[in-house]
Amino acid sequence: MGQLIVTEFVTLDGIAQAPGGPDEDPESGFEFGGWQAPLIEDESGDEMFGNAEGMDALLLGRKTYDIFAGYWPTAPDEIPFTALLNRVPKYVASQTLSAPLAWEGSTLLEGDVAEAVAALKDRHESVHVIGSLDLLQTLLGARLVDRIHLWIYPIVLGTGKRVFEPGAIPTAFEVAEAVTYPRGTVHLALDAKGVPTTGDMTVDEPHIRQGGE
Numbered sequence: 001m002g003q004l005i006v007t008e009f010v011t012l013d014g015i016a017q018a019p020g021g022p023d024e025d026p027e028s029g030f031e032f033g034g035w036q037a038p039l040i041e042d043e044s045g046d047e048m049f050g051n052a053e054g055m056d057a058l059l060l061g062r063k064t065y066d067i068f069a070g071y072w073p074t075a076p077d078e079i080p081f082t083a084l085l086n087r088v089p090k091y092v093a094s095q096t097l098s099a100p101l102a103w104e105g106s107t108l109l110e111g112d113v114a115e116a117v118a119a120l121k122d123r124h125e126s127v128h129v130i131g132s133l134d135l136l137q138t139l140l141g142a143r144l145v146d147r148i149h150l151w152i153y154p155i156v157l158g159t160g161k162r163v164f165e166p167g168a169i170p171t172a173f174e175v176a177e178a179v180t181y182p183r184g185t186v187h188l189a190l191d192a193k194g195v196p197t198t199g200d201m202t203v204d205e206p207h208i209r210q211g212g213e
Contacts, residue, residue, distance in 0.1 A: 061136075
């Protein structure tokens with residue numbers, strides 16, 4: 001079975017809504033669309049592409065798909081992501097889109113999303129998700145996410161959609177990589193490791209309990 005790898009751009013308080021531009025996702029009156037743009041730097045951009053270039057399939061929710069489909073098919077060739085995203089097969093989880101889809105190589109998932117994504121993992125080695133926060137909640141709830149790349153920026157917004165919304169399934173992660181960049185961006189590569197463990201620090205020899213024990 002392949003891996004499902006998620007990339008999200010988040011603030012210090014966990015907000016991941018509309019990092020790229022003011023019209024990206026104004027849902028619920030979000031006023032900070034484009035918050036990531038002033039904080040971008042070349043070093044972290046190169047690493048983002050390095051993390052993505054191994055993908056052999058791209059999975060997106062409706063909103064992120066619309067944004068990508070409106071830009072990447074005609075994006076400048078000198079941007080490394082242009083050739084990659086136009087080349088790989090793209091899958092969309094949406095109840096409002098209908099086939100055929102305009103972006104070449106795009107397929108609309110049918111049926112139960114969790115089952116369809118599990119089938120994608122059987123067919124591809126490295127399925128990547130970028131943004132797609134509504135879809136992400138379903139993927140996290142079904143424990144389909146294997147790795148999350150969190151790009152954390154030194155800014156607090158106080159409102160907006162989060163990567164881990166209230167009610168998220170308790171999950172332990174192992175830090176596979178942690179890098180800080182010159183302008184303060186922190187990249188965490190986190191591998192999902194199942195149910196969290198707990199312990200008791202009030203005793204001399206803390207007893208570690210496995211999740212659910």
